[in-house]
Amino acid sequence: MPAGKKQSRPAGSSQFPDADFERIFHPESIAILGVSSDENAVGFGTGMLRVLKEMGFEGRIYPVNPRGGSVFGQKIYTRVEDIPEKVDFAVIAVAAKLVPQALEDCLKIGVAGAEILSSGFSELGTKEGLELENEICEIASRGIRVVGPNCFGIYCPRSGLTMLPGPDLTRQSGSVAFVAQSGGMAIDFAHAGEWRGIRFSKMVSLGNGADLREAELLNYLAGDRETEVISMYIEGIKDGDVFFRELKAAAAHKPVIIFKGGLSKAGARSVASHTASMGGSGVIWSSILKQTGAVQVFDSQELMQASAAFSLLPKRSFRNISVIGGGGAIGVAACDIAERYGIEIPPLASDIRERIEAILPRPGSSALNPVDVANPLVAPSILKEVLMQAAQDEHIELQIIVSLLFHYNPYALMMGVPISEIVPYKELVEAVDDVINKTGKPVVAVLPNARRGPQNMDITELIALTRREYVRRGIPVFDELHEAIRAIAHMNTYYGRRENEKR
Amino acid sequence: MKNDKAAKIIEKAVKKGRKALSEYESKQLLAAYGIPITKEILLKDKDGLARATERIGFPLVMKGCSADIAHKTEKGLIHVDIRTVTEARKAFREIMAGMEGFEGGVLVQEMVKGRRELVMGLTRDPQFGPCVMFGLGGIFTEILRDVSFRRAPLEAYDAREMMKEIKGHKILEAVRGMEAADEKRLTEMLISIGRIGLENPDVMEIDLNPVILSGAKPVVVDALVVLK
Numbered sequence: 232m233p234a235g236k237k238q239s240r241p242a243g244s245s246q247f248p249d250a251d252f253e254r255i256f257h258p259e260s261i262a263i264l265g266v267s268s269d270e271n272a273v274g275f276g277t278g279m280l281r282v283l284k285e286m287g288f289e290g291r292i293y294p295v296n297p298r299g300g301s302v303f304g305q306k307i308y309t310r311v312e313d314i315p316e317k318v319d320f321a322v323i324a325v326a327a328k329l330v331p332q333a334l335e336d337c338l339k340i341g342v343a344g345a346e347i348l349s350s351g352f353s354e355l356g357t358k359e360g361l362e363l364e365n366e367i368c369e370i371a372s373r374g375i376r377v378v379g380p381n382c383f384g385i386y387c388p389r390s391g392l393t394m395l396p397g398p399d400l401t402r403q404s405g406s407v408a409f410v411a412q413s414g415g416m417a418i419d420f421a422h423a424g425e426w427r428g429i430r431f432s433k434m435v436s437l438g439n440g441a442d443l444r445e446a447e448l449l450n451y452l453a454g455d456r457e458t459e460v461i462s463m464y465i466e467g468i469k470d471g472d473v474f475f476r477e478l479k480a481a482a483a484h485k486p487v488i489i490f491k492g493g494l495s496k497a498g499a500r501s502v503a504s505h506t507a508s509m510g511g512s513g514v515i516w517s518s519i520l521k522q523t524g525a526v527q528v529f530d531s532q533e534l535m536q537a538s539a540a541f542s543l544l545p546k547r548s549f550r551n552i553s554v555i556g557g558g559g560a561i562g563v564a565a566c567d568i569a570e571r572y573g574i575e576i577p578p579l580a581s582d583i584r585e586r587i588e589a590i591l592p593r594p595g596s597s598a599l600n601p602v603d604v605a606n607p608l609v610a611p612s613i614l615k616e617v618l619m620q621a622a623q624d625e626h627i628e629l630q631i632i633v634s635l636l637f638h639y640n641p642y643a644l645m646m647g648v649p650i651s652e653i654v655p656y657k658e659l660v661e662a663v664d665d666v667i668n669k670t671g672k673p674v675v676a677v678l679p680n681a682r683r684g685p686q687n688m689d690i691t692e693l694i695a696l697t698r699r700e701y702v703r704r705g706i707p708v709f710d711e712l713h714e715a716i717r718a719i720a721h722m723n724t725y726y727g728r729r730e731n732e733k734r
Numbered sequence: 735m736k737n738d739k740a741a742k743i744i745e746k747a748v749k750k751g752r753k754a755l756s757e758y759e760s761k762q763l764l765a766a767y768g769i770p771i772t773k774e775i776l777l778k779d780k781d782g783l784a785r786a787t788e789r790i791g792f793p794l795v796m797k798g799c800s801a802d803i804a805h806k807t808e809k810g811l812i813h814v815d816i817r818t819v820t821e822a823r824k825a826f827r828e829i830m831a832g833m834e835g836f837e838g839g840v841l842v843q844e845m846v847k848g849r850r851e852l853v854m855g856l857t858r859d860p861q862f863g864p865c866v867m868f869g870l871g872g873i874f875t876e877i878l879r880d881v882s883f884r885r886a887p888l889e890a891y892d893a894r895e896m897m898k899e900i901k902g903h904k905i906l907e908a909v910r911g912m913e914a915a916d917e918k919r920l921t922e923m924l925i926s927i928g929r930i931g932l933e934n935p936d937v938m939e940i941d942l943n944p945v946i947l948s949g950a951k952p953v954v955v956d957a958l959v960v961l962k
Contacts, residue, residue, distance in 0.1 A: 471861035518882065519862055522884050522892055522895075732891075
């Protein structure tokens with residue numbers, strides 16, 4: 232879906248102030264307030280100018296500083312009023328006490344939104360900090376939308392807007408929107424997305440959330456055509472009622488995955504009834520997320536794994552799967568994990584089993600499901616045939632292939648070459664990709680690594696290269712089988728509910 | 735759509751500066767929302783006892799009833815399985831003696847028989863407001879914390895989900911010669927508890943413990959409503 236089209240908002244929620252999110256996420260021109268004429272300056276303003284240029288930001292950039300001068304061969308404007316065209320978006324990186332005036336100036340020339348990178352506001356807990364933040368809120372209420380303060384801002388691959396530590400983030404756009412209060416969490420997610428195969432539509436670090444907050448962004452992202460999956464890291468919310476309503480509405484449109492930080496027992500609160508003593512914030516949050524149809528995860532890794540699964544796999548549940556691998560205790564472990572997450576690994580039909588047995592090495596193999604291919608060195612051509620056969624079973628909805636590539640290590644040592652030179656990982660990935668295309672059934676890859684020590688850096692490299700081949704083709708990869716199955720179980724929770732409601 | 739009867743019960747207690755409703759008042763409040771409660775009569779003195787026992791029928795339960803006494807069992811204020819008027823008179827004297835100094839009366843109550851005990855309740859979350867609880871009674875709630883919550887207002891789907899969510903949910907099915915619980919009735923009760931919370935800001939917490947399944951039918955046997 233091309234950018235620049237009017238977005239539709241879901242019904243039943245229009246109490247938020249006006250916001251031109253198109254101009255905020257895909258600005259044609261931006262002003263950066265707080266750029267130094269010293270190119271080596273370490274300030275956020277100069278840093279942001281540098282990273283936006285490196286990212287290849289699509290629009291025009293106007294540096295601003297009352298002292299004027301020039302930087303990177305560009306004129307520095309002394310006042311935003313002097314910028315010769317309409318400015319869509321502003322990056323504010325001046326000292327906290329100068330922020331209200333800077334924001335006021337931006338409002339005056341009709342800037343749609345501003346991200347305030349500066350800190351020194353409510354997060355300090357001081358009277359002065361709170362007052363400055365209240366001033367920001369007041370100015371914002373008169374018609375300019377604010378991200379932050381105390382944030383890393385917006386990353387939008389399509390327009391080239393990026394966060395400060397992110398000059399090397401990908402410009403490849405994708406379907407996952409990520410919203411986090413924490414800037415650190417956001418930038419980590421952006422970096423991890425790169426090698427996990429998660430691509431983003433837009434990412435927002437909210438910081439103190441003086442104006443734009445999670446509920447309004449849920450409302451926007453629910454109707455955003457660039458976004459198919461919404462992932463969030465939440466510490467606190469402002470209004471439980473509004474949040475609940477927007478979350479429920481958004482989750483009815485598309486998957487919303489939430490990692491709520493700061494859950495603790497109710498201990499501190501004094502309550503008189505048993506009921507109240509049972510309802511600590513952790514319990515209530517879990518209930519709220521279930522009730523709204525959102526997916527709850529419990530750490531940032533799980534959030535990323537779920538985001539990869541939701542964005543890369545077909546939009547449905549997968550109750551019956553096959554697991555193919557060899558060289559480990561794959562059979563029992565897989566069944567135990569699957570059962571824990573309510574997923575079946577049913578025995579394959581007997582005729583299919585016979586055909587698989589005919590091509591597997593003996594002894595030590597089992598074609599039952601999980602299919603144990605006996606050893607981790609089985610050729611990709613044979614693995615491909617096994618996957619093709621297993622997919623013929625009408626019950627199987629998704630396949631997992633577990634490859635213990637590190638077991639090639641002794642042979643690499645024997646031959647005195649890095650392991651990636653002897654492992655046919657490209658052929659493996661091509662084979663898997665071929666199976667997906669021919670059978671129409673998704674395959675998920677698991678690449679465990681039992682050898683992560685410094686003496687085995689070539690194995691770490693091999694795994695990274697194999698993973699890259701997979702994610703290039705849009706095939707999700709997990710480190711461990713339980714992570715893959717847990718991510719699929721999250722999809723079952725989300726889509727299972729919708730499939731239930733349809734019935 | 736305010737419930738006038740419920741509002742009056744709460745208002746009266748709030749005016750007196752009370753922090754809770756007595757069991758009798760709590761149940762009157764629940765009944766005003768259509769929640770099934772035990773058949774019961776509150777006596778201030780012993781004159782009405784014979785008539786009360788006749789109307790409730792033996793065997794019955796007698797309890798000290800006061801908004802000031804939270805733990806009736808520990809104070810010996812509950813007498814169960816009373817089968818004659820003589821027993822009832824004795825129980826009445828003992829309860830009144832035990833209530834020395836507290837304002838209240840004696841509750842004469844039908845004895846509900848059933849092997850399955852549930853709990854329901856309401857708490858106010860600082861972020862999300864009134865939330866309804868469901869769980870199995872007794873140790874299942876207190877030790878195992880096998881409970882589920884949903885924010886009010888509840889839809890029927892939410893109520894059914896919160897019943898399915900507890901680990902012991904199979905107890906609601908037809909097991910060991912017991913009938914399957916009346917799911918529709920339970921659903922209505924959970925929705926109503928949420929409404930009480932939404933419509934009465936003075937109600938801070940509610941405990942319905944136990945709710946006994948008498949055959950398929952749930953009946954609230956004891957209740958506590960905590961006020962602001």
